[in-house]
Amino acid sequence: MKFSKMISAALVVMITTASAFAQTADEIVTKHIEAIGGAEKWKALKSLEMKNKFSVQGMDIESKTVIVSGKSLRTEVSVMGQDIITVVDGETGWTVRPVMMQGTGAPEDMPLSMVRETRKQLNLGGSLIGYKDSGSTVELVGTEKIDGADAYHLKLTEKNGDVSNIYVSTSTYYALKTSGKRKVQGQEIDAEVTYSNFKPIEGLIFAHTMETPSPMGGSMTIETESIKLNPKVDEAIFKKPASK
Template sequence: MKNTLNTLFLGLLLCSSIVLNAQSTEEVLGKHQAAMGSPEKWTAVKSLVMKNKFSVQGMDIESKTSILVGQGFRTEVEVMGNKIITAINGESGWMMRPAMMGGTGEPETMPADQVKMAASQKNIGSALIIAQKEGAKIELESKEKLDGADVYLLKVTKDGGDETQVYVSASTYFIVKVTGKQKANGQEVDTEVNFSNYKAVDGLYFPYTMETTSPMGGMMTVETVTVEINPNIDANIFAKPTK
């Protein structure tokens, strides 16, 4: 009888822990959503154009990203008179790189692993908002310190098993850091992006400063110049050009 009661107690304790953890996760997600802007406003966004600037080895570079939500994504970067284009069109992708950067100067089909990695960029919002929309599993792991400030650490697991760690400020409920692993050219690499300087655009919040891993090594700071919501975008810009 004693063993039975102990087993029952442990079972109830486990169930309570799961419920409390689920409630905590939902609470953090709810407060994060409220901080970023209402779900209705995010749902109303059908297209977006964002312009950024950053520096690599002393070169000032500008980029333009165009998104038709759920349909297509295209980023154009101009470096020393050469244009680099990355585009996702539905379930396929293509890119164009100059010869000096390992490309052919012609549109190339993007490898499947890179298409998978970039597919989420057809959607907009934070890493958590997109993960919820895509049906990923989100779990609250802990509350800890990051650079001296309290943060919530959440683990996001996608259908394919890929995991990312998302750090949410305990005071603002904005995402301040995302880490994970991604496959590139057959190799698994660590990724890290730090977010700050959140600003409102039509009632929705975007991080205007992002610090990310530089392809040249170290970290690179990307500053957002403008965010345009619901501009007219021609869907043809996402299609791979034919020769």
């Protein structure tokens, strides 16, 4: 009897594993997009405003990001009464960094490599939505454990050769983690973000907790305080001000 149960259990595992790998990368991407609200709803999202908070070395930091889908982004980070501003507007970008953070306090042009990397955030809903239209390809690498949960490991290769690893839950089809190598100020770094605390907003699913390795060591947790969909945006906020 025990032997029969063991055989039955083994068959269940084998069938489950076989069905997991029977899915193609395209099928997983389709289920992921459906799980987070569907392509049509994401395409109907024209703008977004998000407020986050996190702590670094005991300092409480707040940020606000405004995005116009496919076009512009502005992020303001408040640190010790000083504002760091990052803006991408079309194919160009600019930043303001306080003197205390090795900046000039005046608007500076953003390096094109940083503009290109920041522009990826303009694709609301993530890089898997419409990836074929942008010339990217997706490959199913296998399955892995992410914080104890089973996840499909998808390899996204962009038209320019950049590679991102996206880990999609086998049960919810939410993206649990992304990773890849990125160039920042001429140096190649490992960019990694883990997502959790998923909540629906007007039918779209957003991760409200993001964890990423901290430059200071350990990890940094970013909590989302609020998200507004389709707010009215004054596009003048994306224009680079004249230097004083």
